[in-house]
Amino acid sequence: MTAWAHALAKALNGERLSAGDALALSQCNDLTLLGAAAHRMRLRHNPEPVVTYIVGRNINYTNVCWVRCRFCAFYRVPGSPEGYVLSVEEVLRKVGEMVAHGGIEILLQGGLNPRLRIEWFEELFGAIKSQYGKDGVILHALSPAEILYIAHISKLPLTECLLRLRAAGLDSIPGGGAEVLTDRVRQQIAPLKTTADEWIGCMREAHRLGIRTTATLMFGSVDTWEDRIEHLLRIRALQDETHGFTAFIPWSFQPDGTDLGGPKAGSFDYLKTLAISRIVLDNVPHFQVSWVTQGPRIAQIALTYGADDFGSTMMEENVVSSAGCVFALGVEEIERLIRAAGYEPCRRTTQYTRLGRG
């Protein structure tokens, strides 16, 4: 029996995989076998024939960022004439449009903008909550890199920064900016960004304070399978400690228009990475498909590779669309794709509480 077949048998048995097992599994190109093992792990966490999704909106409050990640086509450096910061009124208008569409989750992310200190966020969050809190709007906002930077320029300890943001209305933290949590990869693609330890440290603190978060993986740039697996094992170790991650979302680097450039990982690599992530992360309850990067056809297929959630309706997307990746999906189409895959669609909150028909 090959090493990967041995690892796959272990996974099918429900045993936890070691780093060596996971690496062996990455040698398997029998995609459907990986899918079957990932689906078994999905059923362990989510046995019902239901696929959830959330009606929400993505808002990018600023594109100004000094970090210059080489995989990003969205940012503009401070001082650039193409830089923008949305006003509170503009953000409120966007939130209002989402509420009118029956949406509940605002995914709010931007750049590391030296002009935006904690007071700016407190005012923004406060305005959103006072106007739309009654509509149940959930603020899923600010990746660890942003939070650590806000704490830094506001001269606050991380804990205090998180507590103040939460007091102002922060409900949950998206797992963006993780990219690949190995310093070898980060040195090459984002040398000025938070280190892997800092990202993990910020999430640990958020979880300790009771703030739930997601985690992501951006693969397909300079990373090897060793890097991807190290990333997964770091997430798994923190999850063992805190149980604060609600979901994991792998997606592929979109190279067009970025400094890094190069070829784009294919759908094969996406499904394989999704499946191995689902198998290895035996303690993370939910896995989202990335229809924004993979398109509706592959996203639907991903429901047989361990994913149990279709993510957010988004309404607008500005980051990967800057890198030439443009897909749009409405609620009806998301529900059709889920039903055609043999599942019942169900709306959810950011915390994965299922909602009735609304």
Next chain:
Amino acid sequence: MPQNKLLEESISDPALRPILDRVLAGERLSREDGLTLARTRDLSGLGTLAHIVRRRLHGNRTYYVRNQHINYTNVCCKHCLFCYFAKNPKDGGPEPYVLSPAQVRKALLRYGDDHVREIHIVGGVNPRLPFDYYLELLATVKAVRPAACIKAFTAVEIAQIAECAGKPLPDVLSELRQAGLEAVPGGGAEVLSERVHDELYPRKLTPNEWLAVSRAIADAGLAQYATMLYGHIETDEERVEHLIRLRALQDATRHFLAFTPLSFHPQGTYLDHLPGPTGQDDLRMIALARLMLDNFPHIKTFWVMNSSAVSQVALCYGADDLDGTIEEYQITFEEGRFGERRQYMTRDELLRLIRETGHVPVERDGLYREVQA
């Protein structure tokens, strides 16, 4: 291939387990097996079964071709409801055209690439074109691309060519062959079902007529491809029936090279109220075809319709051929009509898609002869 126990454990639908035994034993699958496969919700299990067969036939090899499509006319008297070419210009359909031999020559030379190994020629069924037009078309292509294999005129077009020539079908096929025709593309069969024929394309060849023309194509010593247009009104039974009818003909003729499921795209047709197939439907059809068509050497995934993303994954669901670079395909999508969709791929892109799956790319010509580097 991993041991059988692992395969068994990876198949979650118990109804697929007896089929696994038959697949491992290399036995022919029945109509009932076909229906079980068409209806299972265990898409991974279905793919696993199809991949066993694909591996047995082709190992790690995945074929591709450097080819060019020529759609010589969009004028068509068949008015099939699923076809964008059938749509009247005043309803948003395309403006009618017929390419002259000079225009075809120009289109062929546009890419200045003598590595092209297959010229794929199909068009509407245009009763105004004389027999000489087709002979001249073939002669033009042969003169410009002598190294390329000419794959031209579906069975439906061939029936029309015989009619305009006013000669018996075998004579016409022999003349076309002498003019350079080597293989016949698979379009026009749609779904080999009398019911679907009568509802969507009543003016086209009936299923029995299509099969009869195909038999004549085989008798003339020509190779042929086969397709099925799926994802509109056909039932699971009709899908399986289509494959069984093709399989039966192939038992007798052995002249089919490959089968390609064609994913229906409703946009811009008279059936645009239908949603069209999903990514899972596309993989299911590839796998079903690989398992039922045990006497077809190749299963091809047509990336123009399936998308390159789904086609790459289809290489693990029974497909062994990614088709080609494809220049100038106009039937499903007119250029720019649906925004971002591209009608060509570079060879490097094709190679990268194949290699990422762990497969070895093999360049072929229109008759699946390996092209030596």
